[in-house]
Amino acid sequence: MTGKQRGSENPEQRQKRIAEVVLERGSLSAQELAQIFDVSVMTVHRDLDELERQGVVRKFRGGVTAQPSGVFESNVAYRQKAMRDQKNAVAETAARYVEAGMSIMLDDATTTAAMIPFLARQTPLRVATNYLEGMRRLSQIGGIGLMALGGDYDPLHDSFLGGTCLECIESIRVDAVFVSTSAVSGRYAFHQEDRIVAVKRRMLEVAARRYLLVDHTKLGKVALHRLVPLSDFDLVIVDAGAEDDAVAALRRDGVNVEVAPS
Known part of the structure; x- marks a missing residue:
């Protein structure tokens, strides 16, 4: 994925794209995602909270990961x-x-x-x-x-x-x-x-x-x-x-x- 994503996307569309990027790259910071999607860090955190609730990604301090841990299995994708x-x-x-x-x-x-x-x-x-x-x-x-x-x-x-x-x-x-x-x-x-x-x-x-x-x-x-x-x-x-x-x-x-x- 190249260039910034449009900040006018609705939350569901943006969350789907965020999930795709995280699943592709493994781990990113909230700042990196904010730049990629041309939204605020606060908006990114709200999106990540929802994706974590769905079990798609795991948040850590300052970022997010799709990689497994000793407690969480990674998404099948x-x-x-x-x-x-x-x-x-x-x-x-x-x-x-x-x-x-x-x-x-x-x-x-x-x-x-x-x-x-x-x-x-x-x-x-x-x-x-x-x-x-x-x-x-x-x-x-x-x-x-x-x-x-x-x-x-x-x-x-x-x-x-x-x-x-x-x-x-x-x-x-x-x-x-x-x-x-x-x-x-x-x-x-x-x-x-x-x-x-x-x-x-x-x-x-x-x-x-x-x-x-x-x-x-x-x-x-x-x-x-x-x-x-x-x-x-x-x-x-x-x-x-x-x-x-x-x-x-x-x-x-x-x-x-x-x-x-x-």
């Missing part, structure tokens, strides 16, 4: 843009553990969603997911039987959550589940939101084999809620950006780790 090459490498490696005729489950993570193009090589398959965009993409692949895990729609994750989703998951069994998470530290996987943790745990319970897909930026991070021990996974797949020491530490803890080729 931001996560779709982050670490794309690394996620694709991890996803392609994970897809090699899928064979024709299997039933699998994918969570609502953008890393596991990166597996979808590679699944077209492994059909026929039965795939269950609670990720709406994933449903759309899977429905367009011949040979894939799609099972939608419904519930309460959450636009920030573009997925279905809540009690109905948990009941849907409980009602089936799958050969394998592929999940991701926002933080891996010591012997555990972590996530910022307990409602997301509840869905991921239930997914792990109904699968014969369990795979964790994470890019290297998740290693050594801690989020608010402990998900499960890493030993609960049959395999943890990371990208080649992971430091050798971090991978070695996981293996010393008895975690089965595979590093996806770059």
Whole structure:
């Protein structure tokens, strides 16, 4: 986005554009946004308050960010843009553990969603997911039987959550589940939101084999809620950006780790 935006935009239009800029750049100051949109800093703060209320961005002293923290997960629009090459490498490696005729489950993570193009090589398959965009993409692949895990729609994750989703998951069994998470530290996987943790745990319970897909930026991070021990996974797949020491530490803890080729 170049040049100043018109200050005559209505608040809803301006807030949408502010969100687009923050999601694109990651973090900005209120002063920078005021200059970009040709409005006062006070107006920017009002807009940011509304966007924070919606869960799109997180305010900090003097600015705003779309990046995750140990307490807040980032918006799905931001996560779709982050670490794309690394996620694709991890996803392609994970897809090699899928064979024709299997039933699998994918969570609502953008890393596991990166597996979808590679699944077209492994059909026929039965795939269950609670990720709406994933449903759309899977429905367009011949040979894939799609099972939608419904519930309460959450636009920030573009997925279905809540009690109905948990009941849907409980009602089936799958050969394998592929999940991701926002933080891996010591012997555990972590996530910022307990409602997301509840869905991921239930997914792990109904699968014969369990795979964790994470890019290297998740290693050594801690989020608010402990998900499960890493030993609960049959395999943890990371990208080649992971430091050798971090991978070695996981293996010393008895975690089965595979590093996806770059």
